[in-house]
Structure formats: structure tokens, C-alpha cells
Amino acid sequence: MKRVVLLGGGHAHVHVLRALAAVPLAGAEVCMVTPFRRQMYSGMVPGLIAGHYSADACAIPLPPLAQAAKVEFIDGAAAGLDADRRLLKLADGRRIDYDVLSVDTGATMPRDLIPGAREHGLFVRPIEHFVKLFDGVLTLAEKRPLDIVVIGGGAAGFELALALAHRLGRAGVVGRAEVDGDGDGKPDASRIALVLGGAALLPGYPQAVVERALRVLKQHRITLLPALCSGIDGGHVHLDNGARLACDVPLIAVGTGAPGWLAGSGLQLDAAGFVNTAATLQSLAHPNVFAAGDVASRPDAPHARSGVYAVRAGPPLAENLRRFCGAGELLTHDPGPRTLNLLSCGGRRAIMSWGRWSAEGRWVWWWKDHIDRKFVRRYTLPADEP
DSSP, rough: OEEEEEOOOOOOHHHHHHHHHSSHHHTTTEEEEESSSSSEGGGHHHHHHEEEOOOOGGEEEEEHHHHHTTTTEOOOOOEETTTTTTEEETTOOEEEEEEHHHHHHOOOOOSSSSSSSSHOOOEEEEEHHHHHHHHHHHHHHHTTTOOEEOOOOSSSHHHHHHHHHHHTTTTOOOOOOOOTTTTSSSSSOOEEEEETTSSSSSSSSSSHHHHHHHHHHHHOOOOEOOSSSEOOSSSEETTTTSSEEEEEEEEOOOOOOOOOOGGEEESSOOOOEEEEOOTTBSSOOOOTEEEEEEEEEEETTTOOOHHHHHHHHHHHHHHHHHHHTOOOOOOOOOOSSSOOOEESSSSEEEEETTTTTEEEEEHHHHHHHHHHHHHHHOOOOOOOOO
């Protein structure tokens, strides 16, 4: 009897659970190890912040899926891995032996990249923590307008800045005291600044998308700052050009990194510390270890880390775990040369791109909303009806 461990509850692993619920993995006992009992679907988080969704509408509960798949659900976070000894170490001291390991934990966000960020910043990842802490931002915004600085000019920073502008703008948070600091006779809105970090807005996106994004940011009166963030203290964000921004909420949406516990795992890693995998999604040095989603790297087919690629990896991962346990020939996975990119713009509008073609409008948001809701519904089971 092989012991298969699914480490993490990411986009690919929810598909593995669904596949195992349909056809169990013969000759194997399977467990899932994750610190979170639900997967917050990243594509819907900007809509949650903007006020379009509840947290439950954006979440896939994991225990019902595990129960339906006859997979043991273990609450725990990885703290170490010895791939040669086939031993997973958890943060609470537990150790789990395995024959086959599949890793889909996602990437992490470095806490010490910006001085003071660990003590004063609100990090976007882990998403579960961010969603819970955001309630405190709303509570504060009910009392007075806020100065919010979003740090990071990629897709996450862009979408969250607009979501915040929509949620905390002059339409306002319900119950907010009407503070009129500028004497124009209207309640003041919270002010949003987006720090790009020395790079252009939305690096890697086509210029047509960037131009659309710049227009939307201007319409929402979001201040763009190209400088790098050099530090954060208890009331300010400091930039490398010497500027000091008053800030109630520094929101950290900088690039992600590899989990620290991978460094001593014995797995073959790329230069950034992510797991190098082959076309079969197997670790290059340890064929009994699979990896998918943001934690994995494909030297043969490099691509951006995004939820779309993680979702695409789900079906081939499920099939290859089945074939590996049954000593069958594994499939190769082609992640594809391009993806449909959809960027929400705060209100019920969005920008889309496919290759160099782009469009924007309310119809794009409704399309995105349909895709996102469909994904969550597909993997959501009632807790008492597996």
C-alpha cells in the first residue's frame, strides 16, 4: 500500500481531490496536509475587496472534497522536507513518511524584503490571512478616510489598488462618518497610492493593456509612484527617492518567492528556489515527488506564475499520480504558450488580453465573473453531502 501525500490545497490539488472522488487511487492511502481548511480563489479576491463578493463566495472548502475522495485531511504547515528519506516535517513537530509526494502549496511573500514590512505591512499572501485582516481596514475606514499605499505594480497591486478605490471612495463604506477635510462640502475619500517599485506598471503585459490600465488608474485618482519602497514605519512609507508618504495601511503586493523550507529539501531547485520539474510534473532529481502551481518551475517550458497555469496543471497531475502509483507510463503536460488574462478594475469593469489583443468594459467583468464563479462551484461540495 503506497502512502501518497498531497501537500497544500492549491488550484491543482483541488482537481486531484475531485478526480479521486470520481475514481479512487487503487493500492494507495492518500492524505492532504494544509494549514487552511479552504482555498481562497485568488482570481476573486479583488472582487471581494471591492465588495462584490463575500469571503464564502470566493472559497472552496477542502474537508468536504477530501471526504468525498476518501483522503485524510491533516491540518498542518510544512516546515521541512528530506526528499532522500521521504520524510515531511510539519511546523508543530509532526513527521509524515510518504512514498509519493505532490506539492501544491503556492509561493510565499518574503517578509523581510522591505525594512519594517514584517512589523507594519499588510501582506497579500497568505490570502487567507489577508482576507481576515482586511476586516480591520474596513472598520478603520468607517471612522475616517485612510491613506493607503499599495506596494507592487504587478497585476495584484493594480487590481487591489482599484478594488480599494472602489470600496473606500466617495460612495464610501456604509456607516463612515462624513469627514470633510478639504472643505468641498463632500465627505472625503480615502487616498490610494500605487508604488511601482522602479519598474513600469504591469511588467510583461502588452503595451495596449498597460495604456488601458493607466487610463483606469487616472480615472480613479490613484497616485502612481515609480520609485522603490525603501522602508515602512508606524505611519509612513519611505521611498528610495527620499519621499515619505503618510500611510495608515501599507499593503504589500510585491513579487512572490519560494517557500523557505524547500532550501534544505534535497530537491533540485531553480535559481529562485522553486522546484524544478519535468514535463511529467515530476521533480528532476526525485521522480516520486511531483509539484504544480506557483511552487514549481518548468525549465523546459518556462511560463509566468499564475492561477491559470496552476488550474491547467490539475488534470495531468491527477492522471500522473494515478499512473505513477500503478507503474504506468506518465503523460507530458504542455502548459500552453499563452493564457487569457483578465484584470478587474474595481467596479464591475475589467480588462482582458489574449496575446497582444485586448479589450475592456462591463462585459469583460461579467465574463470574468462567470468564469470565476463556475470554477468555485465546480469544486464546492456541501459539508454534509460529499
